[in-house]
Amino acid sequence: MYDKDKIIPGLIIFFFLITFPLWYNLGQAAYESPKPKLPVNVKKCIEDTEWMRANHMELLNEWRDMVVRHDMTHYVNSAGVNYEISLQKTCMKCHTSKKEFCDKCHVKVSVSPYCWDCHVAPEEVTNGQ
Amino acid sequence: MSAVYSLIIVLALVLVAVVGAGGGGLHALFGVVIPYVAFVVFLAGFIYRVINWAKSPVPFRIPTTAGQQESLKWIKQNKLDNPSTTWGVIGRMVLEILFFRSLFRNTKMQLKVNGGPSLSYGSSKFLWVGAIVFHYCFFIILLRHGRFFTDPxxxxxxxxxxxxxxxxxxxxxxxxxxFLIVGALLYLFLRRVCDSKLRYISLPADYFPLFLIMAIVITGILMRYFIRTDIVAAKDLIMGLVTLHPKVPETLGTIFYVHVFLVSILMAYFPWSKLMHAGGIFLSPTRNLANNNRMKRHINPWNYPVKLHTYEEWEDEFRDVLKEAGIPVEKE
Structure with missing residues (x-):
């Protein structure tokens, strides 16, 4: 083998770069899935849980457009129940804490929705945070 | 036809994942076993290819350069295109690897026939733009996926x-x-299809990686915007893989397994294909050797000690015969 002094260090650097996730997560506590705090007294969200898990961001985006652009303040879900369109008054009536609910998953997968550029999270405000 | 074959292979791979993970429910196979195998093949194959290249001797500095070499004092040397020092070579390699300088010099030949034939060479930067957009997007997308592979x-x-x-x-x-990567991939594909000269020299090995990467990008986009899957479960699976405690969440959609399967295929295919230019660029003799042929003596690496038979020895051997024939000898 020729130019060992350059190729071997190069391959070692390559190896460590490519296996970065393996050693980055070493020595840390085992990975745990986020467990958002679920509401205590309400069992059903406005749509079913699986659907909400995948599509809540799109629903919120639609809600924003409905209220801001089309002056529609009510949403009728697939079961025919009528809800007021409001992040703070509807969503966060049950999911009271942004920190304990929203942030749990968002932080885990590094998503930072810009809801909070305008909205305030009720519980965090009352706690003076 | 090469393009059609490649497309069929990629579609068949998608179908394999859809049938296997979606219909067959082989989630552990598609989510754990195949990614692990593919990663090991990628890593081992990459190192094997580089070491294999390193085993072949580099015969001599090859000064394929695009600038004035170091010469007399009053002649200005082009230090980046024709370096004679290690730092110059590092500069040239950085430009090559980060900015694709060789491709930047790409020219296009045109023969104009109206009013007598005239041949002209013009700068052609489209390929460079397409390549650099594609490569940087791929790199950013790869790094961005780090959010699924690390915690925190x-x-x-x-x-x-x-x-x-x-x-x-x-x-x-x-x-x-x-957007950029889809555009760049489309350009890189259409470039091969639209230009008849290029189409003629394009092989399935050229189309296959393009289609494969395109399929990966498309499944990724579908998964993010259209056929959503539970990304918290996706992180669960991936973190299981990288902490070597694999687990298979129940809630992952088929689209995730298709995406992962195609990425696994890309990883396993990488070391054995033209994609190895990722490692090969570091080992290009025309780029990584200083043009110091006239300053340093470079000995052919495959020279072996040659058994010499000098004139003196030859004369000793045949002295009697030479004398007998009346041929003059140096030593009596």
Missing amino acids: VPGCIEWLDKLDSILQIGVPNIYITE
């Missing part, structure tokens, strides 16, 4: 993710790189 997610990956989605269009935010 390092600040630089979060920052990159935010920068890429800075337009804040739609929910989830659209990434700039998604």
Whole structure:
């Protein structure tokens, strides 16, 4: 083998770069899935849980457009129940804490929705945070 | 036809994942076993190829350069295109690897026939633009996926993710790189198809990686915006893989397994294909050797000690015969 002094260090650097996730997560506590705090007294969200898990961001985006652009303040879900369109008054009536609910998953997968550029999270405000 | 074959192979691979993970429910195979195998093949194959290249001797400095070499004092040397020092070579390699300088010099030949034939060479930067957009997008997308492979997610990956989605269009935010990579891939594909000369020299090995990467990009975009899957479960699976405690969440959609299967195929295919230019660029003799042929003596690496038979020895051997024939000898 020729130019060992350059190729071997190069391959070692390559190896460590490519296996970065393996050693980055070493020595840390085992990975745990986020467990958002679920509401205590309400069992059903406005749509079913699986659907909400995948599509809540799109629903919120639609809600924003409905209220801001089309002056529609009510949403009728697939079961025919009528809800007021409001992040703070509807969503966060049950999911009271942004920190304990929203942030749990968002932080885990590094998503930072810009809801909070305008909205305030009720519980965090009352706690003076 | 090469393009059609490649397309059929990629579609067949998608079908394998759809049938296997979706219909057959072989989630552990598609989510754990195949990615592990593919990663090991990628890593071992990459190192094997580089070491294999390193075993072949580099015969001599090859000064294929595009600038004035070091010469007399009053002749200005082009230190980056024709370096004679190690630092110059590092400069040339940096330009080559980060900015694709050789491709930047790409020219196009044109023969104009009207009013007598005239041949002209013009600069052609399209390929360079397409290549650089594609490569940087691929790189950013790769780094961005770090958010599924690390916990907590390092600040630089979060920052990159935010920068890429800075337009804040739609929910989830659209990434700039998604548009750019699709555009660049389309260009790289159409370039091969539209130019008859290029079409003639294009092989399935040229089309297959293009289609494969395109399929990966498409499944990724579908998964993010259209056929959503539970990304928290996706992180569960990936973190299981990287902490070597694999687990298979129940809630992952087929689209995730298709995406992962195609990426696994890409990883396993990588070391044995033209994609190895990723490692090969570091070992290009025309780029990584200083043009110091006239300053340093370079000995052919495959020279072996040759058994010499000098004139004196030859004369000793045949002295009697030479004398007898009346041929003059140097030593009596």
